[in-house]
Amino acid sequence: MSTPPSWFIEEVDHSGSAIGFRVKRKLHEEQTPFQKIEIYETTDWGNLMALDGCIMLTTRDNFLYHEMMAHPALFSHSNPKRVVIIGGGDCGTLREVLRHREVEQAVQVEIDERVTRLAEQYFPELCEANADPRAQLLFEDGIAYMAAAAAESVDVVIVDSTDPVGPAEGLFNESFYQSCFKALRPGGILVQQSEPPLTQLALIKTMRQLMRQVGFAAVRTLPFPQPAYPTGWWSCTMARKGADLSGFRERGAHSKSFPTRYYSADVHKAALVLPEFMREALGE
Numbered sequence: 050m051s052t053p054p055s056w057f058i059e060e061v062d063h064s065g066s067a068i069g070f071r072v073k074r075k076l077h078e079e080q081t082p083f084q085k086i087e088i089y090e091t092t093d094w095g096n097l098m099a100l101d102g103c104i105m106l107t108t109r110d111n112f113l114y115h116e117m118m119a120h121p122a123l124f125s126h127s128n129p130k131r132v133v134i135i136g137g138g139d140c141g142t143l144r145e146v147l148r149h150r151e152v153e154q155a156v157q158v159e160i161d162e163r164v165t166r167l168a169e170q171y172f173p174e175l176c177e178a179n180a181d182p183r184a185q186l187l188f189e190d191g192i193a194y195m196a197a198a199a200a201e202s203v204d205v206v207i208v209d210s211t212d213p214v215g216p217a218e219g220l221f222n223e224s225f226y227q228s229c230f231k232a233l234r235p236g237g238i239l240v241q242q243s244e245p246p247l248t249q250l251a252l253i254k255t256m257r258q259l260m261r262q263v264g265f266a267a268v269r270t271l272p273f274p275q276p277a278y279p280t281g282w283w284s285c286t287m288a289r290k291g292a293d294l295s296g297f298r299e300r301g302a303h304s305k306s307f308p309t310r311y312y313s314a315d316v317h318k319a320a321l322v323l324p325e326f327m328r329e330a331l332g333e
């Protein structure tokens with residue numbers, strides 16, 4: 050396609066820093082009704098997808114994020130049967146969720162169908178579970194979907210969204226959390242990508258407050274590495290409709306029947322221990 054830059058650089062305003070990957074060529078670019086999608090072939094990180102200039106994933110490091118968005122929440126639930134993923138159009142989180150045999154249905158609600166169609170083309174390994182009969186792919190607004198969801202119909206809601214701007218802005222507020230709380234069965238878990246702890250601690254604090262405000266009794270934030278995202282260090286925040294998130298099905302995680310590259314029972318335990326500055330700021 051067009052003459053490539055030799056580096057794809059994402060400049061990050063809030064952190065005053067940038068992330069860059071050396072690229073061989075641009076594979077695709079299009080403007081959808083929701084966002085600009087760009088896909089590059091990099092020299093060392095496989096393919097890279099960016100939405101509105103923000104890096105969503107690379108072939109090489111997406112396992113860190115996708116495993117941490119799925120497995121801590123699913124192993125914290127005693128019997129996750131029905132899972133809803135909001136966003137997640139690259140389908141990597143869906144693939145991880147469907148590795149759990151007890152999951153009977155996983156619904157992915159992505160606003161932009163083009164993200165999924167391009168992931169099928171450029172990240173086929175992430176889409177290998179899309180034909181699983183337990184998977185349902187919907188292309189609609191996740192905010193409206195959760196607002197209309199039947200009460201107590203879901204075990205785990207995973208919010209795998211873009212940053213809290215544009216179509217994802219409404220996924221970080223009280224009314225969305227209220228919808229999730231209502232849709233979850235008792236003991237149900239909401240997990241949301243919660244941005245970089247080093248530079249977005251105030252946002253994480255607000256998210257946690259709002260989650261508690263709508264009724265989630267237990268809230269935990271788990272940090273993990275993610276080279277392709279601002280600061281290289283990311284987090285997810287889990288909230289339970291019921292007490293306590295410190296325990297999980299540790300034996301199940303130790304003897305899991307599927308392969309992972311980052312997640313393990315010990316990594317899960319370690320992720321529940323917060324660094325001092327986070328512990329102090331978040332009051333854990």
Ligand code: SAM
Pocket residue numbers: 083100104105114135136137138139158159160161164189190191192209210211212215216217218220242
């Ligand atoms: N892991 C990524 C990150 O944290 O940078 C997110 C990847 S995933 C591709 C994010 C997806 O959320 C995008 O495909 C975007 O279209 C979708 N999205 C944003 N707002 C949404 C909404 N309101 N409902 C459903 N999907 C939404």
